Amino acid sequence: MEQRQISLQITGLNCAGCAGRAQKALAALPGVTEASVNLATAKGQVQAAPDLEPVVLVTALEQAGYPAALSRLSLDVEGLSCASCVGRAEAALRAVPGVVSAEVNLATERAEISYLTGAIRAADLRAACTKAGYPASLRGAEVDAAEQTKQRREQEITTLARQVMVAAVLTLPVFVIEMGSHMIPGLHHWVMANIGHSNSYLLQFVLATLVLIGPGRQFYSKGVPALLRGAPDMNALVALGTAAAYGFSVISTFFPQLLPPGSANVYFEAACVIVVLILVGRLLEARAKGRTGAAIRKLVSLQPKTAELISGDSVIETPVEDIAPGDLIRLRPGARIAVDGEVTSGSSFVDESMLSGEAVPVEKSRGARLSAGTVNGSAVLEFRATHVGRETALAQIIQMVEQAQGAKLPVQGLVDRITLWFVPAVLLAAALTVVVWLVFGPEPALPLALVAGVSVLIIACPCAMGLATPTSIMVGIGRAAQMGVLFRKGDALQKLQSVRVVALDKTGTLTEGHPALTNLAPATGFTRDAVLRLIGAAEAQSEHPIAKALVQAAGKDLPKADSVEAIPGYGLQAQVEGQKILIGAARLMQREGIDFGPLTKTAALWAAAGETPFYVAIEGQAAAALAVADPIKEGTPEAIRALQGQGLKVAMITGDAEATAQAIAARLGIDAIRAECLPGDKVAALKDLQDGYGTLAFVGDGLNDAPALAAADVGMAIGTGTDVAIEAADVVLVSGDLRAVEDALTVSRATLRNIKQNLLWAFGYNVLLVPVAAGVLYPFGGPLLSPVLAAGAMALSSVFVLSNALRLHHVKSSLNEVAVLPKPGAASLRPAT
Structure with missing residues (x-):
């Protein structure tokens, strides 16, 4: 039996006994024929059945107490046009030995892969994805990747616009000759008198051929190989539909004797207009997709490209990527700060409105911390770099938002399972439609069967289903970041909308945190x-x-x-x-x-x-x-009233004495209190509140809040709190203002509502219009849908989903547009050290 070898890097190995236990855990798994663990290299080698998933090995080692080391990388993936493409690309990546998980996002056109450290190379993953028909490239640094993505999107839009123009110019005469003659009798007579019946067919043939081998070639170059691989996608549907219309028209033009009498009609205009409308739909999609990433581009734009490095007695303009921790940097008046650092000399005022939402600049002098992306005032500062590149708070924010945007919510699971089989089901439906029309349809049955079959192929839209969830997540989480709400974990977006009680820590959350x-x-x-x-x-x-x-x-x-x-x-x-x-x-x-x-x-x-x-x-x-x-924070009473106005219960958990807690609760109108709680007691208090009220969100900021943040259904950390609290949380409220909790709930509910609208449209559209395209209304006097109208409906369905998702840009904040970073001097969003 064929075996596969998997290599793992194992952590936590301290002695031979550790290695033995790790080896035993691996060897005990079904499908593993041989396992060995080397203590010196901390590596494991496993011989196993080809169908053994690496995640099984990871789980076994974690349960044994020796977790496998995992690495992550991102790939930019091209050629994704629908949800079926996503499924095929994910399957190709997961088939690479050593890959633990692979998630492909249609909206961002990006693959996020988790794999066993040292087991595979990035080149292997790129090759696997490319071989499946979706060319992939490794993402570089975040700033460079964002710029590359922007350039690629602009190039895509330019190319599509050119293709639409060429296709439209070639299609217009075909459409006018064929359809215009049906609508305007005088035009028909003019065509017959000046061009002739046969010549008009030949002219349409030439123009339609140019459309299909020019702008329409992409549907065949991608769709036919996918069809041959047994993994058809939307391109395959378009290729089959246009090829059927074009092929029938070619036979009608050159070999009409092969067809039943009266059925030799041409549908060149259908093939051409289908190409034009779908290209227009993709152009609109590309433009709309560009807008979904606006939040990330806004964050990236805050990062300067260069900084003035002090080297001896000279100052050198240096690319930001070449700056290292410890370098001394000069900051000119009005310049944007390139990296995180600490002031060594000078005194100035720095605009930190992007951090705190406060328009008043903050005074900075020796020893003060500076954050990348903020703007210096009117004096020169010198500072020493402390965090650079991906270690700056700004870079970590960008990474956090991107990871959350690329997350798959639980609701996406059902969608993925359906879309994987959607295109094959459409092909089967089209074939059955043709057969039924040929057997039961009126004369001439063949052209009617062709029209119905092509319409079914063209009107089905897996793109709308594939885009329904990820675009809403992308825009919603991006909008939340602009409001000062950072989702560290994407699934928190779905959990938050079902919250019934919000539990609040007192010190530093309800209050300022100092007397x-x-x-x-x-x-x-x-x-x-x-x-x-x-x-x-x-x-x-x-x-x-x-x-x-x-x-x-x-x-x-x-x-x-x-x-x-x-x-x-x-x-x-x-x-x-x-x-x-x-x-x-x-x-x-x-x-x-x-x-x-x-x-x-x-x-x-x-x-x-x-x-x-x-x-x-x-x-x-x-x-x-x-x-x-300890004074109550400004905005806290308003925040509590707002939460209660949404039908939520508000509880306070504190280590303070019962009398003090009761006094504050009475003053703020809090529904329930749990006082005199030690850190361990807070977790028990949360369980009690969950049993009494239901799904719970906990908001805290201190080191002793970390267990409670982790235990809550949704943990929300104040962004000015400690690193440990932030790391344990699902959501970070950057401003420290409790009104941001209302914003987080608002974004969550708006996004989930938007996803449901998109899914309702995507599924409803296909369920209702595919039968109409098949002609179920025809026997009752209804219309037989034209392939041209089918193409227009299909293109508009994806545009509708994207446009609906973009409405999330207009979700209103209860605060001013605040920061996407914690305040300098407070904890950053870096892991605790």
């Missing part, structure tokens, strides 16, 4: 500014977060404090400008015998609202009551 002075009420005889100035001076030498909040509220130019002494569990005391200052909790003032009178009731109200009250005494007299709290 701030929220209230200050001075006692009689004192002023706010004077008291705050003394408080800031007394707290300036403390590193406590609350102290920092008070100093920040006090502002600059504070006096120097003397004799600062912390009183553990109570507060602190200090001498400022000769006055004794006491700052602390109520128990400190009670110990000192200082009565705050009505300010005590004010402080109690603050405490009931979830704020932490403190008191200030100056020279033994009550001076002020103040409150510190």
